[in-house]
Amino acid sequence: MMMQAVSPPDPTPDAAALGAEAVLEVSNLTVEFPTRRGVLTAIDNVSMQIAPGEILGVVGESGAGKSITGLAVLGLLEAPGRIAGGEIHVAGRRIDMLSEDELTKVRGREMGAIFQDPLTALNPLFTIGVQLVETIRLHSGLSKEAARDRALTLLREVGIPAPRERLSQYPHQFSGGMRQRVVIALALAAEPALIIADEPTTALDVSIQAQITALLRRLCKDHRTGVMLVTHDMGVIAETADRVAVMYSGRMVETGRVKDVIHDAQHPYTKGLMAAIPSLHERVETLTQIDGAMPRLNARPEGCAFNPRCPMAGPRCRRENPVLAPAGRNQAACFLHDGGTE
Amino acid sequence: MTAQSPILTVSNASKEFDVSAPWLNRVLERKPKLFVKAVDDVSFTVPRGSCFSIVGESGCGKSTVARLVTGLYATTAGDIRFSAGSGGEPVRVQMIFQDPHSSLNPRWRVGDIIAEPIREMKLRASEAETRERVEELLSTVGLAADDARNYPHEFSGGQRQRISIARALASEPELLVCDEPTSALDVSVQAQILNLMRRLQQELGLTYLFISHDLSVVRHMSDTIAVMYLGRIVEMGPAESLFNAPQHPYSRLLLGTIPDIHAPHRDRALQSGEPPSPLDPPLGCAFHPRCALANERCGRDLPELLSVGAATVRCHAVEEGRAQETSVSEAV
Numbered sequence: 001m002m003m004q005a006v007s008p009p010d011p012t013p014d015a016a017a018l019g020a021e022a023v024l025e026v027s028n029l030t031v032e033f034p035t036r037r038g039v040l041t042a043i044d045n046v047s048m049q050i051a052p053g054e055i056l057g058v059v060g061e062s063g064a065g066k067s068i069t070g071l072a073v074l075g076l077l078e079a080p081g082r083i084a085g086g087e088i089h090v091a092g093r094r095i096d097m098l099s100e101d102e103l104t105k106v107r108g109r110e111m112g113a114i115f116q117d118p119l120t121a122l123n124p125l126f127t128i129g130v131q132l133v134e135t136i137r138l139h140s141g142l143s144k145e146a147a148r149d150r151a152l153t154l155l156r157e158v159g160i161p162a163p164r165e166r167l168s169q170y171p172h173q174f175s176g177g178m179r180q181r182v183v184i185a186l187a188l189a190a191e192p193a194l195i196i197a198d199e200p201t202t203a204l205d206v207s208i209q210a211q212i213t214a215l216l217r218r219l220c221k222d223h224r225t226g227v228m229l230v231t232h233d234m235g236v237i238a239e240t241a242d243r244v245a246v247m248y249s250g251r252m253v254e255t256g257r258v259k260d261v262i263h264d265a266q267h268p269y270t271k272g273l274m275a276a277i278p279s280l281h282e283r284v285e286t287l288t289q290i291d292g293a294m295p296r297l298n299a300r301p302e303g304c305a306f307n308p309r310c311p312m313a314g315p316r317c318r319r320e321n322p323v324l325a326p327a328g329r330n331q332a333a334c335f336l337h338d339g340g341t342e
Numbered sequence: 343m344t345a346q347s348p349i350l351t352v353s354n355a356s357k358e359f360d361v362s363a364p365w366l367n368r369v370l371e372r373k374p375k376l377f378v379k380a381v382d383d384v385s386f387t388v389p390r391g392s393c394f395s396i397v398g399e400s401g402c403g404k405s406t407v408a409r410l411v412t413g414l415y416a417t418t419a420g421d422i423r424f425s426a427g428s429g430g431e432p433v434r435v436q437m438i439f440q441d442p443h444s445s446l447n448p449r450w451r452v453g454d455i456i457a458e459p460i461r462e463m464k465l466r467a468s469e470a471e472t473r474e475r476v477e478e479l480l481s482t483v484g485l486a487a488d489d490a491r492n493y494p495h496e497f498s499g500g501q502r503q504r505i506s507i508a509r510a511l512a513s514e515p516e517l518l519v520c521d522e523p524t525s526a527l528d529v530s531v532q533a534q535i536l537n538l539m540r541r542l543q544q545e546l547g548l549t550y551l552f553i554s555h556d557l558s559v560v561r562h563m564s565d566t567i568a569v570m571y572l573g574r575i576v577e578m579g580p581a582e583s584l585f586n587a588p589q590h591p592y593s594r595l596l597l598g599t600i601p602d603i604h605a606p607h608r609d610r611a612l613q614s615g616e617p618p619s620p621l622d623p624p625l626g627c628a629f630h631p632r633c634a635l636a637n638e639r640c641g642r643d644l645p646e647l648l649s650v651g652a653a654t655v656r657c658h659a660v661e662e663g664r665a666q667e668t669s670v671s672e673a674v
Binding site: 062238 | 399400498499500501528529530531532533534536537540541555557558559561562581585595596597599600601602603604605606616617
């Protein structure tokens with residue numbers, strides 16, 4: 001999976017420890033949106049790694065910055081959004097400094113993308129076959145016939161029945177679930193090291209959602225592809241991901257193995273979030289609720305962004321911004337696990 | 343009027359939509375008129391003070407049922423009856439919609455949005471009393487009296503849904519039809535709204551007709567659940583029995599595939615297939631092309647709703663006892 005390009009020396013010790021093994025390495029990423037009323041920090045000092053064949057779930061509520069993280073890695077931030085700090089390495093190569101032309105080559109070859117709405121990801125004017133063959137040839141230089149064979153193999157792999165006939169059909173002739181399978185085939189076309197999947201199942205019904213998450217998981221394990229799975233749905237994370245990063249107001253508040261974060265959350269926000277999900281197994285009189293709402297980017301409080309909603313908040317939480325520190329089996333950005341809240 | 347009497351009785355309601363091509367195209371291309379049967383022969387009763395939920399995937403007709411009940415659509419066939427309200431006058435019905443961003447007028451102040459039904463129905467004698475009632479409603483749903491002066495865009499999604507609820511309560515309804523009331527909200531806010539709705543139900547004795555695709559939300563809210571598939575109710579019964587012992591293969595599929603954070607089933611065998619197009623529904627049982635238990639009879643005859651224990655189920659396999667032989671995990 002290593003790129004032939006030379007990777008620049010790593011300045012952060014964190015990154016060096018993980019070595020060139022990680023398919024994605026984000027260190028201290030900060031994304032800003034300059035507006036007329038000042039600069040909004042959408043992503044504040046976020047770091048993450050994804051190993052080959054690993055699925056990292058990035059979960060958070062709307063506005064938490066999870067999608068922006070995915071877009072920043074893909075280099076698809078819309079102006080005026082910009083990466084204001086930190087580094088992004090994909091398959092050992094630093095990509096946040098690349099020009100648009102160079103980035104276009106990395107995108108697709110090294111990184112695939114799957115978005116929420118499969119209809120907008122496909123061109124309605126071309127058949128699935130044309131789109132697949134074009135993508136494959138762009139990244140591999142195969143002949144037309146070889147690319148067609150590869151397209152057939154891909155469609156078979158993502159579970160599309162009668163792939164030979166399907167190649168000559170247009171996106172509107174596919175159902176939502178089948179379209180998302182085609183998008184996954186497109187994302188896999190160049191055998192990328194990393195796939196960014198942003199809410200890949202949100203537009204689908206539950207029974208189809210289960211098929212797609214299972215497919216994504218199988219393909220990622222088979223191809224040793226790293227996946228960043230961005231979603232608001234903790235259920236999807238529980239079913240699919242290996243590790244999870246919980247985001248709140250542009251910061252990562254907790255990260256750890258999926259099982260540990262779900263059953264033994266350490267950050268008060270994560271705890272509240274897990275308890276707020278109605279259970280399928282028992283009915284309770286009242287659900288645990290987190291009062292209030294996530295602050296807007298221009299009204300993020302001093303200190304920990306969660307402090308106004310936090311039942312455990314102390315004076316230090318209103319003063320200082322906590323950083324990720326070991327907490328139980330996870331890492332949490334909370335003073336309860338890092339020297340107390342006083 | 344006993345507490346158990348139904349507030350709403352829907353009998354054999356059907357709704358067809360005309361989705362034909364324009365007249366000239368039909369004439370030139372010699373195409374017949376085309377109808378979609380969005381709701382097909384649906385019957386249920388909602389006891390006063392309970393929460394009746396309809397679940398199903400997109401296109402199953404659950405929202406159409408909500409709109410039939412509120413009179414936003416007229417039925418093609420069948421009957422929808424309300425019992426007399428508590429004061430003898432007709433039952434008041436209100437609706438809460440999914441998207442609080444589009445269901446509130448952005449040009450109106452919140453106070454006016456909530457006061458509109460009160461003024462329109464002349465529920466209060468004077469303007470001062472109306473304002474007082476608006477403040478009371480705002481505090482009922484957990485907002486401040488000052489919020490009446492603001493516009494909807496100044497509120498978050500959860501607060502906007504509270505405003506929708508306050509507006510629905512303004513006309514003092516007995517039956518609230520809630521169409522995916524929390525689907526546009528984040529989980530932590532969803533919990534706030536669900537808790538509020540449960541509290542209001544207890545305090546005001548409301549009856550809910552609750553429409554959702556989210557089974558965990560439905561389990562939290564409901565007394566009785568109906569599962570719809572392609573316009574028909576395939577299983578209906580008390581929430582507990584439906585979740586603990588689902589009968590219909592489709593109910594089992596739904597329960598088996600819903601992501602569960604406490605017991606993820608990553609390595610299950612997956613049922614393939616997708617819902618068929620409602621334009622061209624399969625003969626017999628609409629679920630038979632996806633059903634592991636289907637036989638030749640399922641592809642030919644439409645099963646009837648039969649009582650099985652506390653539930654009613656529309657399935658030949660359940661009727662013939664074939665469903666019991668397969669465990670849930672095999673069927674899903």
